[in-house]
Amino acid sequence: MEAKEKTREEVMAEREARKKAKQAKKKPKTQNDLVNDVKNSSKTDSIMKMSAPDGSVESSAPTVNSKCTSGSESRKSTVDFVQKKQSPSSKIDSAKPNPIPKAVTDCATPGIPLNIKFLHDAPIVNDQIDGCILKERQAFSGVCQQDINLLSKEMKKASLHYIEGLETAPKPAITSSKTVVQVSPPVSSKPLESSGEPTKSKAELKAERRAKQEAQRAAKAVSKAAPVKTAPAKASPKPVEMKPAKSAIKRPTAKSDSEAKSKSVTFAGSSTKQASQNKIKLFSHLYREKSINYKSILNSIDLHPAVVGLGVQYSNRVIVGSNARCVALLYVLKQMLSDYKTPAEKEFSRGFEAKLEPAVNYLNQCRPVSVSMTNALKHIKWHLTQLPNNITDAEARLKMSHVITTYIKEQIEVAGEAISLFVRKKIANGDVILTFGCSSLVERILKEAHEAGVDFSVVIIDSAPWFEGKEMLRRLVKAKIPCTYVLISAASFIMKQASKVLLGAHALLANGCVMSRSGTAMVALLANTANVPVLVCCETHKFSERVQTDAFVYNELGDPNELVSTASPLNGWESNNFLVPLSLVYDVTPPDLVTAVVTELAILPCTSVPVVLRIKPTESSA
Amino acid sequence: MNRNEVQQYFHGLLEKEKHMSAGIAAIKTLLKLLEHDKSETVQGLDSNLQAAIDVMRSFDMPVSAVASGCALFLRFITLAKLDFTTNFEECKDIMLHRGEVFLKKLLQARGKVAKQACAFIYDGSIVLTHSNSRAVLQTMIEAARANKRFEVYVTVSSIDNTGEEMRLALEKENVQCTLILDSAVGYVMESVDMVMVGAESVVESGGIINKIGSFTMAVCAQAMKKPFYVLTESFKFSRLYPLNQRDLPNEFKYLSSKLTTDLKKEHPFVDYTPPSYITLLFTDLGILTPSAVSDELIKLYL
Numbered sequence: 065m066e067a068k069e070k071t072r073e074e075v076m077a078e079r080e081a082r083k084k085a086k087q088a089k090k091k092p093k094t095q096n097d098l099v100n101d102v103k104n105s106s107k108t109d110s111i112m113k114m115s116a117p118d119g120s121v122e123s124s125a126p127t128v129n130s131k132c133t134s135g136s137e138s139r140k141s142t143v144d145f146v147q148k149k150q151s152p153s154s155k156i157d158s159a160k161p162n163p164i165p166k167a168v169t170d171c172a173t174p175g176i177p178l179n180i181k182f183l184h185d186a187p188i189v190n191d192q193i194d195g196c197i198l199k200e201r202q203a204f205s206g207v208c209q210q211d212i213n214l215l216s217k218e219m220k221k222a223s224l225h226y227i228e229g230l231e232t233a234p235k236p237a238i239t240s241s242k243t244v245v246q247v248s249p250p251v252s253s254k255p256l257e258s259s260g261e262p263t264k265s266k267a268e269l270k271a272e273r274r275a276k277q278e279a280q281r282a283a284k285a286v287s288k289a290a291p292v293k294t295a296p297a298k299a300s301p302k303p304v305e306m307k308p309a310k311s312a313i314k315r316p317t318a319k320s321d322s323e324a325k326s327k328s329v330t331f332a333g334s335s336t337k338q339a340s341q342n343k344i345k346l347f348s349h350l351y352r353e354k355s356i357n358y359k360s361i362l363n364s365i366d367l368h369p370a371v372v373g374l375g376v377q378y379s380n381r382v383i384v385g386s387n388a389r390c391v392a393l394l395y396v397l398k399q400m401l402s403d404y405k406t407p408a409e410k411e412f413s414r415g416f417e418a419k420l421e422p423a424v425n426y427l428n429q430c431r432p433v434s435v436s437m438t439n440a441l442k443h444i445k446w447h448l449t450q451l452p453n454n455i456t457d458a459e460a461r462l463k464m465s466h467v468i469t470t471y472i473k474e475q476i477e478v479a480g481e482a483i484s485l486f487v488r489k490k491i492a493n494g495d496v497i498l499t500f501g502c503s504s505l506v507e508r509i510l511k512e513a514h515e516a517g518v519d520f521s522v523v524i525i526d527s528a529p530w531f532e533g534k535e536m537l538r539r540l541v542k543a544k545i546p547c548t549y550v551l552i553s554a555a556s557f558i559m560k561q562a563s564k565v566l567l568g569a570h571a572l573l574a575n576g577c578v579m580s581r582s583g584t585a586m587v588a589l590l591a592n593t594a595n596v597p598v599l600v601c602c603e604t605h606k607f608s609e610r611v612q613t614d615a616f617v618y619n620e621l622g623d624p625n626e627l628v629s630t631a632s633p634l635n636g637w638e639s640n641n642f643l644v645p646l647s648l649v650y651d652v653t654p655p656d657l658v659t660a661v662v663t664e665l666a667i668l669p670c671t672s673v674p675v676v677l678r679i680k681p682t683e684s685s686a
Numbered sequence: 687m688n689r690n691e692v693q694q695y696f697h698g699l700l701e702k703e704k705h706m707s708a709g710i711a712a713i714k715t716l717l718k719l720l721e722h723d724k725s726e727t728v729q730g731l732d733s734n735l736q737a738a739i740d741v742m743r744s745f746d747m748p749v750s751a752v753a754s755g756c757a758l759f760l761r762f763i764t765l766a767k768l769d770f771t772t773n774f775e776e777c778k779d780i781m782l783h784r785g786e787v788f789l790k791k792l793l794q795a796r797g798k799v800a801k802q803a804c805a806f807i808y809d810g811s812i813v814l815t816h817s818n819s820r821a822v823l824q825t826m827i828e829a830a831r832a833n834k835r836f837e838v839y840v841t842v843s844s845i846d847n848t849g850e851e852m853r854l855a856l857e858k859e860n861v862q863c864t865l866i867l868d869s870a871v872g873y874v875m876e877s878v879d880m881v882m883v884g885a886e887s888v889v890e891s892g893g894i895i896n897k898i899g900s901f902t903m904a905v906c907a908q909a910m911k912k913p914f915y916v917l918t919e920s921f922k923f924s925r926l927y928p929l930n931q932r933d934l935p936n937e938f939k940y941l942s943s944k945l946t947t948d949l950k951k952e953h954p955f956v957d958y959t960p961p962s963y964i965t966l967l968f969t970d971l972g973i974l975t976p977s978a979v980s981d982e983l984i985k986l987y988l
Contacts, residue, residue, distance in 0.1 A: 490929060564929070597929035656962070659929055660891065665988055667927035669891050669961070671977035675984050 342638060344646050350621045352429075366422040368400045375430035381530070386570050386606055387476055387504050390436035393427070394468050397444060401464050405457060412460040413448040420445070432620050435571035435579075435608045443471055475605035479664035483601050484509045486662050487566065488516055490599065495520040495563045498596070500552075500587045502532035503568020505601045510566070511543045521546040523562055525555050527583040529626040529647055552583050556590050565591040567653075569602040574677065575611045576655030576670035578602070582615070582648045588657040597659040600670070604663050607677055615651045622647030692719065692738045696745070705820060709755030709921055710792055712742050716759050717785045726774060735760065743937065748955045750887040750895050750938045754924030761987060762788055795919035795970035800825040803882070803917050803968040804832065811836045811879045814871070814912075817843035817897040818852040819884025821917040821968075830859045837862045839874050843897055845953065868899050875910045885918040886938075888969075889926045890983050892961035892976025894918070895938060898954055901931075904963035913965040920969045923983055928958045 343351050361372055374396045377383045383392045397420075404419060406412045424441060427433060433441075447467045451460055487509045491497065497520055499506050510522060522545055526533025537549050550558050565587065571579040578584070578600050591598045612618055624645040628634040637643040655670035662668075665676060695718055699711040706714075719738050725731045739756045743749045763781055799821050807813060807829040813836060815822050826838065838861055842849040849865055856863040866874055881903055885894040894900070894916050907914040928934045931954075936945060939954040961976030968974075971982055 490933065492932075597933075599929070660927055666925065666984070667890065668984070669977055669980050672980045672984060675981040679984060679988060 379430035479603040482664035498562035502536035527552040620649035709751040798970040818848035892979040
């Protein structure tokens with residue numbers, strides 16, 4: 065990204081400008097955003113409050129604010145994204161949750177451009193990241209170190225003030241959104257013209273999302289602040305311990321985790337109770353420290369900037385989908401490789417492995433590493449160990465980048481092609497294929513089958529909170545495949561019409577269970593009840609040796625705030641002791657609900673996973 | 687060997703040797719072809735074999751066993767091709783030799799199956815079987831010769847009433863045998879101890895393709911909680927994954943002469959029994975659960 069370098073200055077300048085124009089700018093934008101007006105009002109409040117203590121903080125406040133407004137709908141769905149991009153003025157319309165028929169017609173309008181490439185599918189990711197790599201390499205390799213120092217200095221200033229101001233609760237809002245801005249400067253400067261440059265739009269998305277997320281949190285904190293403040297005063301059994309001064313400082317904190325900490329200082333008795341009440345006991349092992357300290361991360365020399373960027377993209381759900389995440393990781397690894405120099409008195413492989421570890425840790429912190437990524441990393445690490453000791457850097461780089469390219473090609477692209485061929489034989493004329501959510505592989509299969517002239521229609525089942533099915537719908541309708549879109553609440557009704565169910569998977573476990581986006585198990589169960597064959601499409605690089613019989617042991621928790629819409633009664637759940645929204649990302653489908661798994665090797669029963677793992681080339685298991 | 691010769695030879699085998707399954711006959715035919723083939727290259731041989739397979743598959747009979755036998759044979763040949771070194775003649779010799787070893791093994795398969803399954807027929811048991819399966823017959827003969835006293839219900843198996851042959855063969859061995867109508871399967875199910883059927887072919891899911899009526903029997907057996915055993919040789923394993931009855935290839939379900947007519951009005955010859963209805967499969971590879979079939983197939987083909 066050459067643009068990144070140039071715009072760094074631009075960003076600074078612009079920020080200056082915005083600082084001045086802040087008041088003027090802020091008001092119209094928040095008014096503009098009628099959809100979230102309730103939230104926004106509190107949002108602005110929170111931002112004003114946050115920006116109050118110091119000037120340097122102020123500089124970042126408008127950035128956050130402006131992004132809040134544009135980013136607030138962007139999370140709703142990608143369909144909305146596209147519409148918004150196309151006509152920013154029609155924000156309000158597009159942001160409204162579409163009723164089903166409307167969604168269909170919306171997507172059917174051929175005018176919707178593909179300028180936002182939502183990273184669900186491998187090929188797109190490839191393009192994007194390819195471009196990203198080429199440009200970013202030039203940009204980063206020379207200046208990255210110096211750059212990071214600069215950035216972090218800047219950030220330190222800002223975030224220090226926060227930490228001083230908010231003390232016990234390090235607010236991630238500003239720090240993180242600043243990071244986003246700095247990692248990809250074009251974000252804040254030209255949000256709309258970025259359509260031509262996919263990486264920019266990507267970065268933009270992530271910034272928007274991040275900002276929105278934080279702003280929402282902040283908003284919630286504020287809305288909560290009043291009850292929190294008053295509630296303990298009235299209800300707390302030990303009002304003696306309460307220190308009003310401290311609680312006032314603490315007020316703007318949003319994170320429940322950090323809140324718990326800060327509270328334990330102030331009123332020890334009730335605070336731990338509150339923290340545990342905002343979590344569900346059964347899933348308490350899954351809650352993670354959400355706030356990532358980007359400051360220290362950008363400061364550390366251990367992490368390649370591309371890795372930092374990738375982490376932000378993961379955590380903001382800009383890159384989602386097992387395949388996309390894996391490909392993105394591999395491309396970033398490639399970039400790391402090309403920028404890596406063996407330190408003195410170290411072997412190439414040892415040195416690089418040492419670099420790899422903090423990167424993986426960081427990515428895992430951003431979002432738990434997927435099975436596909438784990439397997440890819442295993443593969444890469446194995447090849448690293450196979451490198452001869454006396455190999456030169458250039459040779460090693462060449463070799464490893466070849467390994468990565470082959471992996472992407474064989475394990476993802478060619479595998480997808482093979483699976484597509486297998487499934488095509490199973491799709492007959494007149495079939496009604498039912499699918500859930502958005503799987504890049506299923507999309508590819510359906511598109512290719514359609515191109516091959518098979519006459520079938522598709523039913524897409526979708527569910528909250530991400531409504532990924534809308535993206536699927538958009539893509540399939542664009543390919544002129546007749547589609548029906550229903551929410552999961554209507555699944556049992558529509559299941560009678562289906563003749564086959566095609567599902568994607570996050571991972572296939574060794575006991576034959578399918579781990580996939582939550583909701584999949586329900587669809588499979590319904591299909592089983594209706595006697596509809598269920599085909600799970602999954603490349604063998606997603607096969608895992610892990611065994612899991614339920615979705616509790618290992619899972620991922622989504623942001624509970626994503627379940628809370630403005631009008632929802634869940635609003636302000638953080639202050640309600642009796643209310644805990646839970647957003648599970650994955651669920652586990654038992655093997656008896658799945659008729660067959662389509663892999664690149666063959667169509668197999670679920671129970672053959674261990675056999676496939678056994679016959680797979682030794683390196684992956686080594 | 688040209689088309690006609692292949693056809694005649696194959697037909698002759700089926701006519702002459704009643705105990706030979708169609709799959710074995712197909713493999714024998716292919717071996718014969720290999721022996722007499724005059725092609726000079728591996729490719730030429732391949733295309734000749736393929737042509738012969740096409741001839742056999744277009745025979746007016748259910749061909750799933752032929753298909754799996756031929757696939758296995760080709761797989762066998764392609765493996766042999768890899769290690770040929772000097773000339774084609776040598777390669778062909780290797781193939782022929784391997785083919786014979788292979789065939790010998792296959793011919794022993796049914797004996798192995800019978801030996802394993804025989805242990806499951808205990809004194810006083812009542813067995814329900816469907817149509818005329820050679821593996822089941824041999825098992826029962828073996829059990830009878832081991833002086834086990836058991837009773838057999840055999841379905842008539844309409845379309846060709848092959849149940850009659852089964853009854854005759856069993857009565858020859860002094861096994862107490864009752865012929866029942868296909869529609870009486872539900873009626874007798876409560877009084878039997880187990881169900882034993884053969885298979886035309888075993889598919890990758892672990893399910894079987896067998897004479898029409900097997901699926902009905904399997905569903906009944908499961909409803910009445912009776913074990914449903916499948917007795918089959920491993921050369922009937924085929925790389926097919928039917929999802930449901932409709933997904934079965936038409937050439938398996940119907941006679942090849944009827945394929946061009948309106949199939950809705952035709953009666954299918956075979957049905958697919960999904961793995962969830964099968965208790966165990968007795969094969970020459972051992973006694974397998976349905977899920978183990980795919981493992982064996984992966985070992986065989988991948």
